[in-house]
Amino acid sequence: MLLVQGLLPAISMTLLRQLVDNLVVVVGGGVSWTSIQKILAPVGVIGGLLLVGEFFSSAGEWIRTAQSELVHDYVTDLIHKQCVAVDYCFYESSEDNDKLNRAKEGASGRALALLESTGSLLQNSITLFAVAAILLPYGLWLPMILVVSAFPAFYILMYLNKIQYQWSQRTTTVRRWLIYYDSLLTGDQTAAEVRLFDFGDYFQSSYKKLHRQLTQEKLKLLKKQTLGRFAAAIFVLLVSGVALAWMGRQVLLGILSLGDLALFVQAFNQGQGIVKSLLGNLGQIYRNGLFISNLFEFLQIQPKIVNPPNPLPVPAIPKQGIHFRQVTFRYPGTEKPVLENFNLILPAGKIVVVVGDNGAGKSTLIKLLCRFYDPESGSIELDGIDIREFSVQELRRLITVLFQSPIPYYTTVSENIALGDIWAASNQTEIEAAAKASGIDDKIMQLPQGYNTMLGKLFPEGTDLSGGQWQRLALARAFFRRAQIIILDEPTSAMDPWAEHDWLERFRTLASDRTAIVITHRFTLAMRADIIHVMRAGQIVESGTHDELLAQDSLYAESWKSQMQAGTSNSFESSVVGSLKQHKGNSTHL
Numbered sequence: 001m002l003l004v005q006g007l008l009p010a011i012s013m014t015l016l017r018q019l020v021d022n023l024v025v026v027v028g029g030g031v032s033w034t035s036i037q038k039i040l041a042p043v044g045v046i047g048g049l050l051l052v053g054e055f056f057s058s059a060g061e062w063i064r065t066a067q068s069e070l071v072h073d074y075v076t077d078l079i080h081k082q083c084v085a086v087d088y089c090f091y092e093s094s095e096d097n098d099k100l101n102r103a104k105e106g107a108s109g110r111a112l113a114l115l116e117s118t119g120s121l122l123q124n125s126i127t128l129f130a131v132a133a134i135l136l137p138y139g140l141w142l143p144m145i146l147v148v149s150a151f152p153a154f155y156i157l158m159y160l161n162k163i164q165y166q167w168s169q170r171t172t173t174v175r176r177w178l179i180y181y182d183s184l185l186t187g188d189q190t191a192a193e194v195r196l197f198d199f200g201d202y203f204q205s206s207y208k209k210l211h212r213q214l215t216q217e218k219l220k221l222l223k224k225q226t227l228g229r230f231a232a233a234i235f236v237l238l239v240s241g242v243a244l245a246w247m248g249r250q251v252l253l254g255i256l257s258l259g260d261l262a263l264f265v266q267a268f269n270q271g272q273g274i275v276k277s278l279l280g281n282l283g284q285i286y287r288n289g290l291f292i293s294n295l296f297e298f299l300q301i302q303p304k305i306v307n308p309p310n311p312l313p314v315p316a317i318p319k320q321g322i323h324f325r326q327v328t329f330r331y332p333g334t335e336k337p338v339l340e341n342f343n344l345i346l347p348a349g350k351i352v353v354v355v356g357d358n359g360a361g362k363s364t365l366i367k368l369l370c371r372f373y374d375p376e377s378g379s380i381e382l383d384g385i386d387i388r389e390f391s392v393q394e395l396r397r398l399i400t401v402l403f404q405s406p407i408p409y410y411t412t413v414s415e416n417i418a419l420g421d422i423w424a425a426s427n428q429t430e431i432e433a434a435a436k437a438s439g440i441d442d443k444i445m446q447l448p449q450g451y452n453t454m455l456g457k458l459f460p461e462g463t464d465l466s467g468g469q470w471q472r473l474a475l476a477r478a479f480f481r482r483a484q485i486i487i488l489d490e491p492t493s494a495m496d497p498w499a500e501h502d503w504l505e506r507f508r509t510l511a512s513d514r515t516a517i518v519i520t521h522r523f524t525l526a527m528r529a530d531i532i533h534v535m536r537a538g539q540i541v542e543s544g545t546h547d548e549l550l551a552q553d554s555l556y557a558e559s560w561k562s563q564m565q566a567g568t569s570n571s572f573e574s575s576v577v578g579s580l581k582q583h584k585g586n587s588t589h590l
C-alpha cells in the first residue's frame with residue numbers, strides 16, 4: 001500500500017504532462033474523435049488513480065486506528081508489568097517517579113507516532129525517488145537542488161526537537177506537581193478536607209502558578225521554532241524561484257514544451273512538499289525516538305530485591321520463628337540508620353506486640369520482613385535461614401499484613417476479601433468465614449446485595465463503609481489469606497472499644513497456631529499479647545509479658561500508669577487522653 005501511495009503522485013504527473021501535450025495538439029490541429037480520445041484516456045486514468053488514492057487514504061485511517069489500539073495495549077501492558085515488577089522503594093524516590101512519569105507521558109502515543117512517521121518516511125521516499133526520476137531528464141542539478149534546499153530546515157528541525165526534549169526532561173518534576181495538585185482538587189479521598197479547611201483556592205493558585213510558568217516556557221520555545229521554520233521556508237522559496245525562472249526561460253527559448261513546464265511546476269512543487277514532509281518525518285522520528293528512550297530507560301530498571309539463584313523451600317509452618325540478627329538499615333538517600341545492630345526474636349506460634357512512639361521504627365520492621373527492603377548489614381532469619389535465601393514470592397505468600405491505612409478497593413464485598421489470596425480458588429464459604437472472624441459479617445448482611453454489594457461511591461450502585469468497617473474488611477482479607485505469619489499494623493485504630501474487645505477475643509482464637517506480630521499504640525491490645533516489646537529510636541528497650549513489664553516499673557509501666565490515670569483502664573478515651581498527655585512533652589511517651 002505504501003508503495004502504491006508513494007508512486008501515485010509521480011504517475012499522475014506523467015499523465016498530466018501527456019494530457020497537456022495532447023491538449024496543445026488538439027487546440028492546434030482541430031477537434032476530432034481521435035484527438036478527443038487522446039485526451040479522454042489520460043483523464044480517465046487520472047480519475048481512476050484519484051479514486052485509488054482516496055480509497056487508500058480512507059483505508060489508511062482504519063489501519064492507523066487499529067495500529068493505535070494495538071500499540072497502546074502493548075505499551076500500557078509493558079508499563080503496568082514493570083510498575084509491579086520494580087522494587088517498592090521505587091515509589092519512594094522522586095527521581096524514580098520522574099522516570100515513571102516520563103515513560104507514561106504519551107509513551108503509547110509516541111510509539112505510534114514513531115511507527116507512523118517511519119511508514120510516512122518510506123512512502124515519501126518512494127515518491128521523492130519517482131519525482132527525482134521525472135526531474136532528472138531536465139538536469140541532474142534539479143533533484144539535487146531540491147534536496148540541498150532542505151538542509152537548513154533539516155538542521156533547524158533537529159536542533160528544535162532536541163531543545164524541546166531537553167525542556168520536557170527538565171520540567172518533569174514540575175509537571176508531576178501539576179498532577180499532584182490536580183489530584184488533590186479532584187480526588188474523592190481529599191474532597192472532605194478540601195472543603196473543611198477551605199484550601200481549594202490555595203491549591204488552585206499553586207496549580208495555576210506552575211502551569212503559567214510552564215506555558216510561558218512552552219510559548220518561548222514555540223516562538224523559536226516558528227522563527228526557525230520561517231527562515232528555512234524563505235530559503236526554500238528562493239531556491240524554487242531560481243529553478244522556476246530557469247524552466248520558464250527554457251520554454252521561452254522553445255527547448256521545452258508547455259507540457260514539460262506543467263510537469264516541472266508540479267514535480268518541483270510536489271518535490272519540495274515531499275522533502276518538507278520527509279524532514280518532518282525525520283524530525284518526528286528523532287523526537288519520538290528521544291522520548292521513547294525514556295520508556296526504555298524505565299523498562300530497563302531491574303529490581304534489586306530478587307530471588308537467590310537456588311531458593312530454599314520456605315517452611316510451610318514456621319517452627320522456631322523470626323530472628324532479626326544485628327540488623328542495620330537506613331532508607332535510601334538518608335544518613336541516619338533507622339535500625340542499628342538491631343536484635344529481636346519473634347517466636348513461632350505466639351502473639352507478639354511491638355509498642356513504641358512515633359518514628360521508633362516499628363513499620364520498618366514489617367517492610368524488612370516482607371523484603372520491601374534488604375538490611376544494610378545483619379540478617380533476618382526464618383527458622384534459622386536468612387530470608388534472602390527464599391524466593392521473594394514464596395516468602396511473601398507466607399505473610400499477611402494488615403497495613404496501617406488499608407486500601408479501599410472498589411469491587412464487591414466478596415472480591416474485596418478474596419483479593420487477600422488471588423491464588424486460592426474463590427470459595428464463598430471461606431470468604432464468609434473470614435468476614436465472620438473479622439466481625440464484619442453482620443454489616444455485610446445488611447448491605448443491599450450482601451456479599452455482592454459493590455463498595456465505594458466512585459462507580460454506579462456503590463455503597464460506602466465507615467473507616468472502622470473498611471478496616472475490618474481489610475482484616476477479613478488478611479484472614480482469608482490463611483498465612484502462617486500475621487502482621488497487623490495498628491489493626492484496631494479505627495474501631496470503637498467494644499468492637500476492639502470483641503475482635504481481640506476472635507483474634508486470639510484465630511492466631512492460636514500462627515505467628516502474629518501486632519504493632520499498636522493501644523495498651524488495651526498490647527496487654528493481651530504473649531510477649532510485649534517496647535521499641536524506642538530503633539532499639540528494643542524492654543521485653544516481657546504485661547505483668548512482667550509492669551513489675552519492672554520502667555518505661556512500659558510508666559506509660560501504662562499514665563494512660564490508666566487518664567481514665568478507666570480499658571476505655572478508648574483513656575488511650576487517647578493518655579497519648580495526648582504524653583505527647584505534650586513527657587519524655588517517657590509510648
Ligand SMILES: Nc1ncnc2c1ncn2[C@@H]1O[C@H](COP(=O)(O)OP(=O)(O)OP(=O)(O)O)[C@@H](O)[C@H]1O
Binds near residue numbers: 331
Ligand atoms: N521511606 C522512608 N524514607 C526515609 N525515611 C523513612 C521512610 N519511612 C520511614 N522513615 C523514617 O524512619 C523512621 C521509622 O519510621 P517507621 O515508619 O518505621 O516508624 P513507626 O515506629 O512505625 O512510626 P508510627 O508509630 O508513627 O507509625 C522515622 O524516623 C521515619 O521518618
